[in-house]
Amino acid sequence: MSSPVAVRRRGAERAAWFLILPFCLLFLVFTAWPVVQSLFMSFTDTRNRDLRTPFAVEFVGLENFLKAFADPIFRTAAVNTAYFVLVGVPLTLAIALAAAVVLDKGINRFRAFFRLGFYTPVITSIVAVAVVWRFLLQDEFGLINTVLGWVGIDGPNWLGDPDWSMPALILMAAWRNFGTAMIIFLAGLQAVPASLHEAASIDGAGAFSRFRHITLPLLRPTILFVSVTTAIGYLQFFEEPYVMTNGGPLNSTISASMYAYRQFGFGNYGYASAMSYLIFVVIAVVTALQFRLLRERG
């Protein structure tokens, strides 16, 4: 005989399942199944066939994967993506942490204003952002080069010069994404007990050494979380080059996911799926590495 409490709990459980059912269905149909489907596709050649006979497929084994390794453009794209992640992630985190510290301690007035201002780029449409940044980065009349000109620096042709196109996109990506990391850092900072800081100041620790020895260690889980999510986002580097440079000049900004997308557009679904899975594997490896490096040691 079940107690009234257990009955109520079972009823609640049933209601919960019912409520998440729509999500589960949508997830299965539009996320889980395509993931399986594209894994299947990555072992097939989808070119030169009538797409309306989806089961008449030609299995090619690992050919698509081997082709990706041999494809000079995919290699360029992989190097570009690595460049973007290796420079972009630390830069974004540094800006986010600095902004969070300033907002947490430095500014008392207008805090809400700055928090809003720093976060706005995150939720702004990339296309609107691209239009504005294209003006800012413009070679001769752009604001950035104009300001550089005031201090005697002859600014580069950001989007036209293959050496500067990637730094320009990293700058833009960092500006656009640091808000998310900042909000999480802020929450982390506010969780640091004030008493520790007080005790340390009584012992004569300066602001920097308190930050170094109290704040940073306590922020470790936050840093792990933020660096993992930012790195995953940056490994999927797509929107910035897609709207700003279309991968150019000279393929200097083409990214792995953008190249996969382009091949998908050409109807090479098998090849695109194989590249997407390669990106997935890299993301998994990078995430595992980050956990290993940044996990709290017990």
Next chain:
Amino acid sequence: MVRKTAKSLAGLSALVLVLAACGRGDDQAGGQSAADISQGPATGTITVWAMGAEGEKLPALAKEFEDANSGVDVQVTAIPWDAAHNKFTSAITAGQAPDAAMVGSTWMGEFAGMNALDPTPSSIDKGAFFDGAQRTTEVDGTSYGIPWYVETRLIYYRKDLAKTAGYETPPKDWAGLKDMAKAMQTKAGAKFGIGLQAGGTGSWQSLLPFAWSNGAQLTKDNGGAYNFDSPEMKETLEYYGSYFSEGIADKEAPAQPTTEPDFVSGRVPMFISGPWMMSAVEKLGGEGFKDKYDVMPMPTKKTSSSFVGGSNFVVFKETKNRDSAWKFVKWLTEAKTQVKWYQQSTDLPSVKSAWQDPALTADTKLAPFGKQLDTAQSPPTFATWEQAITALDTEVEKVARSGADPAGALKAAQSSADSIGTGK
């Protein structure tokens, strides 16, 4: 981010599944003969897709067709250009294509290859169109659809600055054009003599007019393979690349060029483009700018040829209202309709006889476009054209921006095109 890719993947896989269940009849394409269309007015509902400005302006034109055929309802859906290609391929895959649609002329091979298009009925006179435009509708000898409107590229130049540079009349050949571009820099204060695309998406559209003028053939083995590394192409790319290496054209031109303001300010007083640029530069240049510039045909090497582009109109094979769809398309090819459409959209008529209309003959800058159309050529209708040309664009970029060797660049583009194949 990849999310977008994942989403399209998801959508497509779902579509593929749905389709598998439908099991459509699969008659093979190639050398197809077309059934004719019935007599009498069009009836029923026709769904039509069109892109960009055409998508916005077509409903007004379709209204006139509805007025002439009381039983018909034309439903136009406007589609943004950016999304159009993917939307079409997934709709075809899913069996959800509209009855009729405007399609880019370089997509014909791909869509016909997917066995999605209905061959053009014999009652539509294929000789009425400009030859180069008509060829964009033909895949393996069968015509699918009609050329709806055309565009071709000419060289825009600042007449006033040309005069300062010592040119009363424009040059006619390759050497002359380059001299004029240089003179624009040295004598007329231009920063760059001519605006040429330094690679990137679509730069083939500025290169190929020169190539065709040099007699280049883009296919070999009776249309069985791409032919990018011919001696004619090499000569063309050397000539094209020299504009950049000699500083006459901007090798660091951004992906989004500022053609119109540069032209109006005289910074770059020449560029190659289509007829839509006339209203664009006149709007920016303001009062009187109309008299400050003119257009000239592509300079001659062996001949003077340009690119014929534009859009075609097709009827999809699976349409449920085939006859009415074709009646609508046929109506679009009537000279009267074409002139009306020109007046509404400034899209140039693909039907030769429409060019006799005073609406077109009155504009002196328009006539050279009509003349250039007589010799203008179109790229081959291979299903893999867009893909092969992306490789060529990249190689052109290497030549223009970093001074790579044209012969090596074309060899690379050729080997890339060979590995992609023609899609047959």
